[in-house]
Amino acid sequence: MTSSILTRSPLSEAPTRRRAPATRWYPYLLIAPAALLVLVFLVYPVGSVFYYSLQHYNITQPWADGFAGLDNFIAMGQDPLFWRSLVFTGQWVLVEVALQFVLGLGLALLINQTFVGRAVVRSLVFSPWAVSGILTTTIWILIYNPSTGVGRYLAEVGLVPFGTSLLSGAGTTFWAVILAELWKGAPFFAILILADLQSVRTELYEAAEVDGAGRIRKFASITWPHIRSAVVIATLLRAVWEFNNVDLLYTLTGGGPAGSTTTLPLYVAQTAIHDRDFGYGSALTVVAFIILTVFSVVYLRVNRFGRDDA
Amino acid sequence: MKRRSNLPEPRSRMAGRRARSAIAAFALGAVTLGAAGCAAPSPADDENIVLELWDTDTRPARAENLEKLIDMFEAENPNITIEYLGLPTDSYMQKISTAIATNSTPDLLTPKASDIAALVAQEALASLDERFEEGGWGDEIDPSMVESSKAASPDGSLYLTPATSLADVIYYRPDLFEAAGLDAPESWDDFFADAVELTDPATGQFGYTIRGGAGFFSQFVQMVYPQAGIDTFFLEDGTSTLDDPAVVEATQRYVDLYRKATAESDLTADFKVMVAQFGSGSTGMLSHSVGSYPDHVKALGADAVAAVVPFPSEDGEYVLTGRMTTGFAMFEASEHQDAAWKFLEFTMSEEGNSFWAEASGYIPGNLAVQSEPWVAENPAIAVAAEAGSSPDATVLQQPFHLPEFNSITSTDMLPQWQAVLQGDLSVEDFLGDAAEALTDAQQRYLASQ
Numbered sequence: 001m002t003s004s005i006l007t008r009s010p011l012s013e014a015p016t017r018r019r020a021p022a023t024r025w026y027p028y029l030l031i032a033p034a035a036l037l038v039l040v041f042l043v044y045p046v047g048s049v050f051y052y053s054l055q056h057y058n059i060t061q062p063w064a065d066g067f068a069g070l071d072n073f074i075a076m077g078q079d080p081l082f083w084r085s086l087v088f089t090g091q092w093v094l095v096e097v098a099l100q101f102v103l104g105l106g107l108a109l110l111i112n113q114t115f116v117g118r119a120v121v122r123s124l125v126f127s128p129w130a131v132s133g134i135l136t137t138t139i140w141i142l143i144y145n146p147s148t149g150v151g152r153y154l155a156e157v158g159l160v161p162f163g164t165s166l167l168s169g170a171g172t173t174f175w176a177v178i179l180a181e182l183w184k185g186a187p188f189f190a191i192l193i194l195a196d197l198q199s200v201r202t203e204l205y206e207a208a209e210v211d212g213a214g215r216i217r218k219f220a221s222i223t224w225p226h227i228r229s230a231v232v233i234a235t236l237l238r239a240v241w242e243f244n245n246v247d248l249l250y251t252l253t254g255g256g257p258a259g260s261t262t263t264l265p266l267y268v269a270q271t272a273i274h275d276r277d278f279g280y281g282s283a284l285t286v287v288a289f290i291i292l293t294v295f296s297v298v299y300l301r302v303n304r305f306g307r308d309d310a
Numbered sequence: 311m312k313r314r315s316n317l318p319e320p321r322s323r324m325a326g327r328r329a330r331s332a333i334a335a336f337a338l339g340a341v342t343l344g345a346a347g348c349a350a351p352s353p354a355d356d357e358n359i360v361l362e363l364w365d366t367d368t369r370p371a372r373a374e375n376l377e378k379l380i381d382m383f384e385a386e387n388p389n390i391t392i393e394y395l396g397l398p399t400d401s402y403m404q405k406i407s408t409a410i411a412t413n414s415t416p417d418l419l420t421p422k423a424s425d426i427a428a429l430v431a432q433e434a435l436a437s438l439d440e441r442f443e444e445g446g447w448g449d450e451i452d453p454s455m456v457e458s459s460k461a462a463s464p465d466g467s468l469y470l471t472p473a474t475s476l477a478d479v480i481y482y483r484p485d486l487f488e489a490a491g492l493d494a495p496e497s498w499d500d501f502f503a504d505a506v507e508l509t510d511p512a513t514g515q516f517g518y519t520i521r522g523g524a525g526f527f528s529q530f531v532q533m534v535y536p537q538a539g540i541d542t543f544f545l546e547d548g549t550s551t552l553d554d555p556a557v558v559e560a561t562q563r564y565v566d567l568y569r570k571a572t573a574e575s576d577l578t579a580d581f582k583v584m585v586a587q588f589g590s591g592s593t594g595m596l597s598h599s600v601g602s603y604p605d606h607v608k609a610l611g612a613d614a615v616a617a618v619v620p621f622p623s624e625d626g627e628y629v630l631t632g633r634m635t636t637g638f639a640m641f642e643a644s645e646h647q648d649a650a651w652k653f654l655e656f657t658m659s660e661e662g663n664s665f666w667a668e669a670s671g672y673i674p675g676n677l678a679v680q681s682e683p684w685v686a687e688n689p690a691i692a693v694a695a696e697a698g699s700s701p702d703a704t705v706l707q708q709p710f711h712l713p714e715f716n717s718i719t720s721t722d723m724l725p726q727w728q729a730v731l732q733g734d735l736s737v738e739d740f741l742g743d744a745a746e747a748l749t750d751a752q753q754r755y756l757a758s759q
Contacts, residue, residue, distance in 0.1 A: 059407060060428035060713040063758075081725070146575040147590060155514065162514030163573025168522075170732055254524060257577045258732060259725030273404050275717035276428065 049289070052282035059276045072283035082284065084259055085267040091174075092263055093242045097235055099182050104189020105231075109223075111190070112197045122194075129187035137251040140180040144252075168257050177261055181248055185241075189234055196230040197223070232303045239299075240292055264288050359649045361392045362416035364406070366425075368396035371604065375669040382665065383656045390649050392418070400524070403428070410434045417644040418653060423462040423634045424710045426469055431713050435469040436642045441651050442468055447658055454698070454705065455675045459635040462710040464755070471637035473657045474672035476599040477694035478532040478632030479617040481606060486515075486594045497621050498537050501595070502563065505571035508594035517571040517594045519587045520564075523580040526727050527719040529597045531708065532620055532631045534560045539623025541704040548753035553738070553745035556623075561737045568731045577731055599632050603671045603690040617690040619697040628703045634710075636672055714751040722747060 056068045076082050111122050128136070143149045146165040155162040166176040200222065208218050244265050249255060255262035255270065262270075265288060272281025365376055373396050380392045395416070397405055403425065409415045410432050421429060429435045442448065448456070455472035463469050480501065487494060490508055495501040505517035521529040535541070537560035540551050551557060568576065579587070581598075588596040589609030597620075606615045622628040638657050640650040656662040660678050667674035668684050673691055686692050697703055709715055723744050729735035 058713075059410075060431050060716075062431055081721075146573060147587070147592070151575070152514075161511050161574065163511070163516060163575050165573075165575030165578070168575050168577035253578065256523065256725065256728055258728035258734065262725075270721050273401075275721050276403070276407060277717070 046289070049282045049285050052278055053286045055279045055282075057277075057279035057282070059278065065279075068279060072280050073287075075280065076283060076287065081259060081262070081267060082264075085262045085264045088261065089243060089263040089265075092178075092245070092261075093239050095178055096181055096185065096242045097238045099178065100185040100189050100238055101231070101235055103182065103186040104234075105193055107186065107190040108193035108197055112194055125190055126187050128184045129191065131184065133184075133247040134251065136180065136184050137248050140176075140183075140252060144176060167253055173253065173257060173260055177249060177252055180252060181242070181245070184248075185238060188238065189231075192230050192234045193227050196227040200226050229305065232300070232305050236296060236299055240296065243288070243292060264291075357389065359390045359646050361390060361418060361644075361646055361650055361653065363392050363394050363418040363420075363653075364402070364416045365394065365396045365420045366402040366422065367399050367420070371608075372670065375666065378669070379657070379662060379666050382662060383653055386656070387649075387652060390652065392653065406434075407432075413643060415641040415643050417640055417646055417650045419639050419641065420637075421470060421639050422636070423459070423470060424708075424716055426462045426639075427464050427711050427713045427715065429639075430463050430465065430467075430469060434641055434643070436640050436644065436647060438468045438471065438640075438651075438654070442471075445655060447655075450677060451658060451675045452677055452680065454633070455635055458633055458705070458707065459637065461707050462635065464711045464713070470635055470639050471654045471658055472635050472675045473637040473654075473663060474635070474667045474670065474675055476601050476632050476634045476636055477619075477630065477673055477691075477698065478528075478597065478599055479619055479690050479694055481588065481596045481598060481603075481615060481617050481690070483591075483594050483610070483614055484616050485614050494616065495595075495618060495621075498624070501621065502567070505567055505595060509571045514592055515594070516573050516587075516592060518567055519579060519584045519593045519596050520568055520572045520576045520731070521579055521581070521584055521597070522568070522577040522728055522731050523583070524720070524724065525581055526724060528599075528632065530561075530564070530727070531706070532597050533564045535631060535706050536620040536627075536629040537563070537623055539625055539627030539629060541627065541629045541706050543706070543709050543748070544752050548749060548756045550745040550748040550752065552748060553741040558737055558741055561741060565730055565737060577728055599634075600673060600688075600690040600694050601636070601671045603688060604669075615689070617693050619693050622702075626702075628697075628700060630697055630703050630705045633698070633705045634708070635675075636670075637675070709748070709752065712748075712751045712755055714747070718744065718747045718751065 053072055054068055054070070055065065056071070057065050107125050111118060111125055115121075131139075144151065144165055144167045146152065146163050151160065151164045151166060152162070154160045155164060166172045204222050205218055208222060213221065243263070245263060246265050246269055249261055249263060249266055250269065253261045255266045264284065268281050268284045268288065271284060272278050275281075363376075363380070365373070367373075373394070377394055380394060384391060406415070406419070406429070410429075415434060419435075421435075426435070442456075451472050452475075455475050456468070458475065459470045459472040460466050460468050480495070482494065482504075484494070486508060487504070490504075492504050492507060493500075495504050508517035509515065534557055538554065538556035540554060540556060542551060544550055573587070573592075576584075584596060584598065585602055585605055587593045589606060591610065600617075603615070603617070620629075620631065638654050640647060640654060644650050657666060658676060660676055663674050663676040664679045664682060664684075666672070667679060668682075668688075671688065671690065673694060674680050674682075674685065679685070680695070685695065698705075712718075723740075726735055726740050726743065730737060730740045
């Protein structure tokens with residue numbers, strides 16, 4: 001009986017209608033513009049990078065162009081600049097994202113409180129994020145300028161010799177560029193975390209207080225679980241962006257001194273754009289692409305992002 | 311260093327590459343522009359012609375001078391209009407390479423001598439030999455500049471008009487020397503002693519500014535090769551002289567100036583920073599070309615700037631550096647090569663050459679202009695010209711003909727140079743690695759000839 005009902009449902013009895021040949025193409029036509037854009041602006045560029053990574057393609061030496069097989073990747077293994085840039089990229093991403101997260105979280109918790117002038121403080125906190133990259137570096141170049149910036153003031157009070165630049169000292173360059181990027185990047189975390197914090201129901205905190213929970217317990221049991229997804233996605237985005245950082249480092253230090261602030265993407269820029277060796281530059285880009293893809297997948301899986309129990 | 315080396319191969323591969331580039335260029339053009347361009351027919355002589363000129367330097371004073379030069383030319387050639395576009399010094403080759411790949415090059419360009427090899431390798435520039443000879447310019451232009459211009463190209467042809475030239479000098483501040491009771495330096499020993507003597511870290515006064523950042527190689531060559539008394543980059547078999555014991559010794563002496571007579575921040579100093587430091591009055595001496603003299607005069611006044619040419623070596627060898635042609639070129643793809651050549655001729659003519667060289671602080675290529683009073687009145691050019699006319703002097707030509715020259719001397723050598731200044735790498739290791747790379751490049755070049 002049951003099966004009869006199921007098989008004789010109105011839906012199954014409806015006459016089968018064949019689409020007219022013209023209308024059968026409608027869905028494909030509708031997605032065609034988007035598919036074309038993806039093909040032209042995503043598939044083709046990425047595919048061409050993979051293609052050129054297997055070629056000798058240096059536009060200053062066209063006579064040597066041709067299929068390279070894995071030559072570019074083998075050369076990479078023996079290239080000290082590649083390994084050094086890779087190690088620095090790891091340090092840069094780890095330290096930068098960690099500091100941005102801690103500072104961004106602190107700022108978000110602070111400006112989530114109720115106090116007089118909160119709107120102004122929030123605007124000030126977010127303002128570095130709104131500043132363009134080139135303006136950010138200009139500001140920090142002036143700050144670090146040995147003649148007019150902080151170096152001169154430190155020299156005048158006798159803390160450092162005249163002519164000292166934080167961007168050229170062996171022990172100061174890394175932290176000088178970290179600070180500049182931290183100034184710009186921390187507000188990003190603050191914005192995302194604050195947006196999530198504002199959706200936490202206050203009743204939860206009130207109930208926790210009734211149960212005798214302190215600040216740390218409330219943060220661990222209510223706040224952190226609530227903002228965890230936002231933190232995961234924000235750290236992933238920042239890690240990818242910091243990995244790909246070229247503008248600030250290029251304009252602030254040019255990757256120096258002695259290659260000490262050259263990230264892998266900056267090395268790609270030097271190789272492909274300055275040296276015009278697009279074959280080797282493409283191979284470097286392919287490696288960067290693979291590293292980022294693997295990192296993103298592993299990071300999201302480890303953090304169980306998108307799962308209900310996450 | 312890192313990348314593979316290949317000998318030149320048949321042009322069939324190049325043809326394939328160019329075909330693919332053409333397809334890519336078409337696709338890019340179709341997507342970004344939405345319409346394919348139409349080739350214009352060659353205009354008649356009296357037809358209005360618009361030429362496009364890309365300048366590889368955007369300093370405001372230079373742009374102003376170049377626009378004046380264009381105005382002068384247009385006044386004499388009313389049917390030709392030149393549209394000027396300034397490209398940033400640190401990224402102009404990126405735009406030019408894109409233009410070549412997409413067949414959208416301008417008509418005229420102001421390439422540096424070090425760019426010629428790369429542009430010729432892409433078959434982008436038009437050879438000027440025939441027009442130069444037919445125009446009788448061989449009698450009008452300084453032969454050493456013609457030779458220097460041809461030496462910058464891998465095939466020995468003329469692509470860059472020998473309109474003007476640079477030359478290396480050492481600028482110094484007479485007022486600071488006088489205050490310190492010092493005479494103008496006349497030898498390398500004087501120079502090194504004066505640099506230390508003029509330095510007073512407590513007041514932020516330094517005797518010299520060393521170029522530790524981008525473009526360091528020019529100053530390095532200027533301060534090392536004349537000291538060593540070596541007048542060639544390569545021996546006949548293509549072996550680089552960069553690790554010659556005399557060069558190593560001279561380099562060590564030069565490196566020892568860092569922090570002893572320079573600011574620590576010089577580790578990353580580029581051309582702009584060096585010139586700004588000298589202009590601010592905190593530096594006693596600066597190595598640079600004659601081309602920056604107008605900037606120094608503007609910043610300090612003519613009385614506060616003097617110049618000497620890098621000195622002969624201890625054994626009396628007189629090596630001159632930085633004699634680099636700074637002219638104009640035209641693209642092979644230009645549809646108005648006759649009109650473009652007219653402009654190139656104007657820059658070599660007495661009228662155009664005189665204005666452009668004086669305004670830019672360059673040594674004029676036109677022999678008649680070299681006798682004009684202003685040349686002797688510019689102290690930087692005067693000492694450079696005097697040195698150039700010395701029978702004992704030899705001009706050191708940098709190997710701009712090597713396509714790898716830029717990548718070796720910047721991407722590969724710059725980080726190592728900064729490591730040397732920081733004391734993390736020995737001068738011997740630094741020069742040994744660089745000499746090996748340059749030797750490889752030169753020997754490949756010789757094998758392909």
